[in-house]
Amino acid sequence: MSDIHIDGLTKQFDDVTAVDDISLDIDSGEFLVFVGPSGCGKSTTLRMIAGLESITSGELRIGERRVNELAPKERSIAMVFQNYALYPHMTGAENMKFGMKSVSDYTDDEIDERVREAAEILDIPELLERKPKELSGGERQRVAIGRAIVREPDVFLLDEPLSNLDAKLRVQMRAELLQLHREIDATTLYVTHDQTEAMTLGDRVAVLNDGQIEQVDPPQVLYDYPATRFVAEFIGSPAMNVVPIELHGDGDGVSARHEAFDLPLPDAGDLAGHSGGASLGVRPEDVSLARNVDGERWTFEAEVSVTEPLGESLLLHCLIGDDEIHVKAEARSEINAGDVIELGVDEERLHVFDESGDAIYHSSPRERTAEDVETRAEH
Amino acid sequence: MATSSTSESTLARLLPEDVDAEQAVIHGGLVLSIFLMGLPLLLALIMSTQNTTEVYQVTNVGIGSEGLSNYGTVLGEYNFGQYMINSVVMSIIIVVGKVTLSLFAALALVYYRFPYERAVFMFILLTLLLPVPVRIVPLFDLMARLGWGNTLMAITGPYIASATAVFLFRQHFMAIPASLVENAHLDGVGPLTFLWKVLIPMSKGMIAGVSVITFIYAWNQYLWPLIIMTDQSKQVVQVGLRFLQAASQSGLTRWGIIMAGAVIALLPPLAVLIVLHKPLLETLAIQQK
Numbered sequence: 001m002s003d004i005h006i007d008g009l010t011k012q013f014d015d016v017t018a019v020d021d022i023s024l025d026i027d028s029g030e031f032l033v034f035v036g037p038s039g040c041g042k043s044t045t046l047r048m049i050a051g052l053e054s055i056t057s058g059e060l061r062i063g064e065r066r067v068n069e070l071a072p073k074e075r076s077i078a079m080v081f082q083n084y085a086l087y088p089h090m091t092g093a094e095n096m097k098f099g100m101k102s103v104s105d106y107t108d109d110e111i112d113e114r115v116r117e118a119a120e121i122l123d124i125p126e127l128l129e130r131k132p133k134e135l136s137g138g139e140r141q142r143v144a145i146g147r148a149i150v151r152e153p154d155v156f157l158l159d160e161p162l163s164n165l166d167a168k169l170r171v172q173m174r175a176e177l178l179q180l181h182r183e184i185d186a187t188t189l190y191v192t193h194d195q196t197e198a199m200t201l202g203d204r205v206a207v208l209n210d211g212q213i214e215q216v217d218p219p220q221v222l223y224d225y226p227a228t229r230f231v232a233e234f235i236g237s238p239a240m241n242v243v244p245i246e247l248h249g250d251g252d253g254v255s256a257r258h259e260a261f262d263l264p265l266p267d268a269g270d271l272a273g274h275s276g277g278a279s280l281g282v283r284p285e286d287v288s289l290a291r292n293v294d295g296e297r298w299t300f301e302a303e304v305s306v307t308e309p310l311g312e313s314l315l316l317h318c319l320i321g322d323d324e325i326h327v328k329a330e331a332r333s334e335i336n337a338g339d340v341i342e343l344g345v346d347e348e349r350l351h352v353f354d355e356s357g358d359a360i361y362h363s364s365p366r367e368r369t370a371e372d373v374e375t376r377a378e379h
Numbered sequence: 380m381a382t383s384s385t386s387e388s389t390l391a392r393l394l395p396e397d398v399d400a401e402q403a404v405i406h407g408g409l410v411l412s413i414f415l416m417g418l419p420l421l422l423a424l425i426m427s428t429q430n431t432t433e434v435y436q437v438t439n440v441g442i443g444s445e446g447l448s449n450y451g452t453v454l455g456e457y458n459f460g461q462y463m464i465n466s467v468v469m470s471i472i473i474v475v476g477k478v479t480l481s482l483f484a485a486l487a488l489v490y491y492r493f494p495y496e497r498a499v500f501m502f503i504l505l506t507l508l509l510p511v512p513v514r515i516v517p518l519f520d521l522m523a524r525l526g527w528g529n530t531l532m533a534i535t536g537p538y539i540a541s542a543t544a545v546f547l548f549r550q551h552f553m554a555i556p557a558s559l560v561e562n563a564h565l566d567g568v569g570p571l572t573f574l575w576k577v578l579i580p581m582s583k584g585m586i587a588g589v590s591v592i593t594f595i596y597a598w599n600q601y602l603w604p605l606i607i608m609t610d611q612s613k614q615v616v617q618v619g620l621r622f623l624q625a626a627s628q629s630g631l632t633r634w635g636i637i638m639a640g641a642v643i644a645l646l647p648p649l650a651v652l653i654v655l656h657k658p659l660l661e662t663l664a665i666q667q668k
Contacts, residue, residue, distance in 0.1 A: 052561050073567030085558035089580040098576070099566025 002076070002154035002187055003028040004049070008058035011044050011211075018044040020211035021058070026189070031181050032216075033190045033202035037234070041211040042191045043159055049189065050079050050157050062155060073102065075155075078148035082160040084140045086132040086147075093119075093128040096147040104151070111150070118149040121183060138169045145177075149184060156181075156188040162197065174200055195235050199223070207231045224349075224364075229357040232281045238315060241287070241325040242353070245280045247271060256280045256352065260320035261300035266347050271361050274354065281351035284315065284326040289333070290342035302327075304339045318343070420645075427638035434634040449639035453623065459640055461612060462619030466598060467647060469534050469615055473597040474590050476539040481589070482582075485548035486574055490560060500549070507542045511603050522607055533607045534615065538597060544589050551585045552578065587658035595648045616644045 004026040011019040019041040026032050034042040047053040049060060051072035060068050067075045086095050096115045100106060106114070119125045122142045132140055141161055148156060161177075162170045178201060181188055192198055198205045199219040206216040207230070215227040226232035232240045245256040245263075254268035256278075263280070265271065290299040302318035302325070309315075309331065316327040316335060327343060335341060352361035426434050427450070429443025453459045487493075488500055511518065518537055527533040555578070563573045579586065601617040608614050611622070623637045652659070 050565060052564065071567060072565040077565070079562070079565055081558040081562065083556055083558055085556065085562040087559060087577055087581070089577075099563060099568045102567045102569075 002063035003030075004155065004187060004189075005061040006045075006049075006058070007060075009045065009048060009055060009060060010057045011041070011048060011053060012056040017211055019048065022208075022211075022213055023058075024206065024213065024216060026187060028187055029185050031178075031188045031190065031201060031203045033192060033198040033205045034208055035192055035195055035198035035205055035234075036208035038193060040208040042193075042208045045208070046079075046157050046159055046189060046191045049075075049155070050077055051075055052079075076153050077155045077157055078151045078153035079157040079159065080141070080144050080148050080161045082163050084132070084144040084164075086140055086144060088132050091129050091131055092124070092135070092143045092146070095132070095143060096128075096150050100150065114150045114152075115146070118146040121149065121180065122146050137165050138173060141165065141173065145180070149180075153186060156186045158188065158190045160192055161190075163192070163194075170197075177201065195237065199235065205235075207234060209234075225359070225362050226281070226351065227359050229279060229281065229353040229359070232351060232353070232359070236283060238284050238326045238328075240281045240283045240351075242279045242281045243320070243323045243325060245278055245352075247275050247278050247352070249275055256350075258321060258323075260302070260323075261298075263298065263300075263345070263350075265350060265352070265361065266363055267365075268361060268363075271352065274360060277355055278360070279353045281353060282325075282345050282349060285313075285328040286346040286349040287325065287327045287343055288346070289327075289329055290344045299342045299344045301340055302343050304335055304337055304341060306337055307335060316341075423638045423641055426634055427642050429635045431631050431633050431635060435631065443635065445635055449635045450643065453636055453640045453643060457619070457623055457636075457640070458612070459616070459619060459623075459643060462614055462616040463643065463647070465613060466616040466644075469531065469600075469604075470594050470597040470647075472531070472535040473538045474593045476535065477541045477544055477593050478586055478589055480539055481541055481544035481548050482574065482579070482586075484545045485552050486570065486578065488545070488549050489552040490570065490573075503542050503545050505542075506540070511537055511600075515603065515606060518603075519606060528607060529609050529613065531613075534600070534604045537603065538600070541593070544593065547585060547589055548582070551582055555581060584658040584661045587655045588661060591651055591655045591659045594651050598648050620644060 004024075006022055006024045006026075009019055009022045010017065022041075022045060034045060036042050044053060048055050049062075051067070051070065055068050059066060062075055062077070086092075087098065090098060093115055096118065097111055100111050104111075115128070116125070119128055122145060124139065124142050124146060127135060127139055127143060132143070135143065141164075145161070158177075162173050165173060174197060177190075190197075190201060192201075198207075199222075202219055204216055204218055205222050207214040207222065209230050215222060215231045217225070217227075222231060222235050226235065226240070229242060233242060243258060245258050248255050248257050248262075249272055253264055253266075254271045254274075255262055255264045257263075258280070300320065302320045304316050305319050305324070306317040307314060308317070310328075311331065313331050314329045314333050314335065316329055318325050318327055318341070329335060348364045350361075350363040351359055354360045422440075425440060425442065428445050428447070429439070430445050433439050433443045484503070488496065493499075514537075522528050522533045525532075527536065559577065560573070563577065568576075599617060600615065601621075604615045605618045605621070608618070614622075620637065620640050623640045624632060
């Protein structure tokens, strides 16, 4: 178990900067997820930590040691790959043992014992004598994880380990990974492009875009208080609605003006200095049919263009002016395409982003909830 | 087959009325072409049992009066057994040498980053334009200077380096997921251990395929051994066949004996081919990509 300190980490491939000056401290025993679209540099970051890619500049420390120049086997890490990286001609046990001699001083008996223990933890003793082609995808990934466990590393690195599994198995393996993390308690870095995976697994989630970290926070904070428009749109499904607005300040406060509405922003003192172009963000579940909200201060009209029944809710694609927003209405609502409906928003859940994409306003102050989350995490 | 239904037994579907004319023509054509392709071999087998007079009777295509005695003559009087041993030794050395060298070369090309890697690979491929027959004169000169003339080194050495084998191994290695190498890298497994414990076991089929191709290629070498080997007892079997031709009977070439020699010379590559035909087919399939 070790903490990890990343300071100004940069990776340059010829004329492409894959990772651009990332700094991050990861606590000992933490489960941190890197998430982002393809090409955002999340895998490259992980591979630099593993030692598979050289570091162009910046410093990487695992525990107290600077590891920039250390060979992978000296970093006390173990990695699980997306395609499992099992040797096809070796059995599960042989796969787990291969290379153990060079990373450790264990005797054969000790290695056998550890392989048995790892197999117990992962519930795969019966798979040890089988070759990869006789295993299903989930079983292969278990063996691959077992191979990482027997090394008893300080840091676990997982590079999209569930991406090759089918949806149902993915959900199951997700839960197993969490349980495993609790049992072995190693610092874990996990790379994924799937925001659901990131939200469910991470103690904290680092959202990357274009080689830079957009935001690092616990999942709920990330969801409630996106620091940038990119995070707002990337986290959550269906994605947050973001529409262009004009900020307009007068004596009574600040309001967000759109061709279809003029929305007064509550407690928008911080925005007094801003005026002009910005974007308003509101999640689909924070928009509701006006008739369902008592004492709604204001409402606006929208035309439904498409309805998508999701089962537990009905997703409406609505046109307001030239912009489309998504609204989650309750299932079985009698709404059809072409209807004009009256919508209201949850005023506690509004976000405003400036033209560069940074969040300049959340309608409920972040501090309170952030503390709540921290208290919750301590339990 | 059009009239068959699932209720009919397999036997019923094999009955003649199901054989349509088109299929019959196709099969007839196929059988004929196989017969034509196999004809030289068939004739060789027949002639190897005939005496010289019978061979020259063009219409006589039955088993000849010599039976297997031509084979005895070839092996006994003409020292053919020695040529066979020489050829086997030469071919095995070439196969082992070529496969080993090519594996190392492909390992270097795929798993090491060095300057002008692509240019080096291209250069290796360019050597395909210069097979041994083209290089015979300078090669002869080289062997003479090295003092390798008339030695086993002379008939094996020039064949050890092979662009084809390097190319095949390189393509095969490149198809192996990079994460396998990276995984070994994380454990600090060295390149030779990786080659021995991972790459070679994963390339068994390819190695077997290259070995078959190489064995047959080496076995069939004629011109270079003919030139460089002056000692008849060290000569290889293909040149040995040529010696048989010199033996004539009242001005007539003894084709029966030559054919018996040819059939004997055919056996080792045939055996290798039969044993390793499966990996060979896999190799050729990859080559076509």
